[in-house]
Amino acid sequence: MRIGWQIGLCALPMALAAAAGLGPAGCNKQASGRERIVIGIVAKSQTNAVFQAAHAGARDAGKELSDQLGKDIVIEIKTPTDEDPQTQAEAIGALVREGAKGIAVSCSDGATLRQPIDDAVDKGVVVICFDSDSKDSKRMCYFGTDDRQCGIEVMQELAKAMNDRGTVAILAGNQSAPNLQARMAAVREELMKHPSMKELNDGHGVFYHEEKPEKAAEAVTNAQNANPQITGWAMVGGWPLFASDALPWKRDAIKCVSVDALPPELQYLKSGQVEVLLAQDCYGWGHKSVEILVDKIVNHKDPSSPRIIDPLTRVTRDNADEWATKWQKWLGK
Amino acid sequence: MSSPTTLEYVTDLRPAGRRIPRLQELGLLGIILLLGAILGVCGWYSAAPGFPNLFLNADNLIDGIATPMSVYAIMAVGATCVIITAGIDISVGSIFALSALGAAAVLQLLPAGASAWVVFPLAVSIPPVIGTLCGLINGLLVVWLRIHPFIVTLGTMVVFRGIGNVTTPEKRWPDSRHSLPSVFVGKFMRAQLMGIRPMPMIVMLACVILGAIYLHTTVAGRKNYAVGGNEEAARFSGVRIGTVKLLVYAISGLTAGIAGMVYLGRYATISTNTASGYELMVIAAAVVGGASLMGGRGTALGALLGTLVIAMIGNGIYTLHLDEEYRSIIVGAAIIVAAALDSKLSERLRGSRSRAAT
Numbered sequence: 001m002r003i004g005w006q007i008g009l010c011a012l013p014m015a016l017a018a019a020a021g022l023g024p025a026g027c028n029k030q031a032s033g034r035e036r037i038v039i040g041i042v043a044k045s046q047t048n049a050v051f052q053a054a055h056a057g058a059r060d061a062g063k064e065l066s067d068q069l070g071k072d073i074v075i076e077i078k079t080p081t082d083e084d085p086q087t088q089a090e091a092i093g094a095l096v097r098e099g100a101k102g103i104a105v106s107c108s109d110g111a112t113l114r115q116p117i118d119d120a121v122d123k124g125v126v127v128i129c130f131d132s133d134s135k136d137s138k139r140m141c142y143f144g145t146d147d148r149q150c151g152i153e154v155m156q157e158l159a160k161a162m163n164d165r166g167t168v169a170i171l172a173g174n175q176s177a178p179n180l181q182a183r184m185a186a187v188r189e190e191l192m193k194h195p196s197m198k199e200l201n202d203g204h205g206v207f208y209h210e211e212k213p214e215k216a217a218e219a220v221t222n223a224q225n226a227n228p229q230i231t232g233w234a235m236v237g238g239w240p241l242f243a244s245d246a247l248p249w250k251r252d253a254i255k256c257v258s259v260d261a262l263p264p265e266l267q268y269l270k271s272g273q274v275e276v277l278l279a280q281d282c283y284g285w286g287h288k289s290v291e292i293l294v295d296k297i298v299n300h301k302d303p304s305s306p307r308i309i310d311p312l313t314r315v316t317r318d319n320a321d322e323w324a325t326k327w328q329k330w331l332g333k
Numbered sequence: 334m335s336s337p338t339t340l341e342y343v344t345d346l347r348p349a350g351r352r353i354p355r356l357q358e359l360g361l362l363g364i365i366l367l368l369g370a371i372l373g374v375c376g377w378y379s380a381a382p383g384f385p386n387l388f389l390n391a392d393n394l395i396d397g398i399a400t401p402m403s404v405y406a407i408m409a410v411g412a413t414c415v416i417i418t419a420g421i422d423i424s425v426g427s428i429f430a431l432s433a434l435g436a437a438a439v440l441q442l443l444p445a446g447a448s449a450w451v452v453f454p455l456a457v458s459i460p461p462v463i464g465t466l467c468g469l470i471n472g473l474l475v476v477w478l479r480i481h482p483f484i485v486t487l488g489t490m491v492v493f494r495g496i497g498n499v500t501t502p503e504k505r506w507p508d509s510r511h512s513l514p515s516v517f518v519g520k521f522m523r524a525q526l527m528g529i530r531p532m533p534m535i536v537m538l539a540c541v542i543l544g545a546i547y548l549h550t551t552v553a554g555r556k557n558y559a560v561g562g563n564e565e566a567a568r569f570s571g572v573r574i575g576t577v578k579l580l581v582y583a584i585s586g587l588t589a590g591i592a593g594m595v596y597l598g599r600y601a602t603i604s605t606n607t608a609s610g611y612e613l614m615v616i617a618a619a620v621v622g623g624a625s626l627m628g629g630r631g632t633a634l635g636a637l638l639g640t641l642v643i644a645m646i647g648n649g650i651y652t653l654h655l656d657e658e659y660r661s662i663i664v665g666a667a668i669i670v671a672a673a674l675d676s677k678l679s680e681r682l683r684g685s686r687s688r689a690a691t
Contacts, residue, residue, distance in 0.1 A: 099384045
């Protein structure tokens, strides 16, 4: 009897989940009679707003293409809650076993995910990378930002804002993410072209942190307080700006240029604490990735290039409101 | 209520041939079978046309459950040894990463075509050695400083992670100029046998078997239960408490090093923030497997089964097509239920011993 209670209690959460999963969303049997194509999306984390936009783009693309092609394009989002390449690797494996025909991945760690991506491709699944590449893998193509060009543009905009002089610090996020490392290196490369500007502490001005808004804000605040000589920030990702009141300086006191222009970040343009936001097409990461995959799977059409570069959009105080209306459409925000 | 005596823990008077799995493991086996049945049914129902049962297929059972859980199960065996002594080690994730970083830093210096006779001895020895050293440091600090092990291992968790960061310029090995020997990449943990990659599972089972032998058949292993059950009684019985504790932390570090070796062999790369947060899952697996945080209880088999329960629940998220957010809720709920049952069972056991003593 005691064993029975133990078994029952421990299995209860799973049984409830099973009951929930066996609803219409969990059922895999085709009801419509149309060909069913499963496309998996594995972004870095659910808690990062840029990937929430990508998910929205993917879902919209699935609906649009289903209507256009007369097929059931099912978008399975298996992005982990927090960044963890092993969880992403397991998600890729699970999608392959489920019968996904295409997978779009933003790699938390391109080297770790190389093997799982190669295994998926070897089993006939089309894989592309967006935002963060695994360039040594067998993925079909990469869609996203040219990280080197992104870093260069961040530094060019910052140099303009700082009138070509001052001390620069770099906010660089996850130190093992290859895309962020590429951007950071490009910022440094461009900085060398401005002789009256220098990196903080003679080349030790890069600050890494967990890619969470509060951790990023903490990194900026601590760095600025410890180094009051910083007069400009090059942020290769907009993590601290996802939170309110994250920057410890007043309007125009410190110059800052950041990547990404999500709705919470636009307030910093209006407050004058940030000069320019270089927006990546986060919604397009999801939408375009699904388009590329479906084009290959259905029409057997290869992408135009193994690297499809999405140019950045410059967002300032002047066009912040216009950019905000795009978000209302993309996310209903 | 009298405490169990040292003798009750040190001597198992049952004849070896008539030993049966204890109540906790029987319960766990039942849970695993029931979960397997539920997920098997759901897996059949959820399978895409032309595809096998989403849960009950060899690919999923090996690649989806056994292989990913292997690193947690290996570390859970070591964590169980520590928990049996009423200690705790939350530095295992950092030791895991540091061990793998150390091995990768050395292996990447070998030529791409280096012989297996050179590569494999290094690959299997460096991580366990680093792990054991880290574990010994933990043990020495716990024993000499007499600080609570949670505080000690909290500190070493940060220190070991920091050592990994400082000694790894590009924050990962191999770095951009090197690669690991080809024999390591293809023929170590990724070696194939009949279409599956059994090596992580084999290493996991070996660790569980060795852990079980250590805990149940060696005097040193049985002393862990004595110390965890009643440290003062064990001290008065002549058990060298310091030596016992030093040994279990060394074992915890050793298993973390072995887990790091398995990870490195699977992915052929390691970064300085790998395994952040693994310690919580490892301790959860040990507790679900029957190890009591009060000390005196736990088995290597329980560590394996506890890890398997959590791994099956995690895999079930995919089978049931649930959003990833549900993983935390369901796994957390299972851990709370297991801990509650552990507490009730401990009370009943103390009560029955008390009645037996009077």
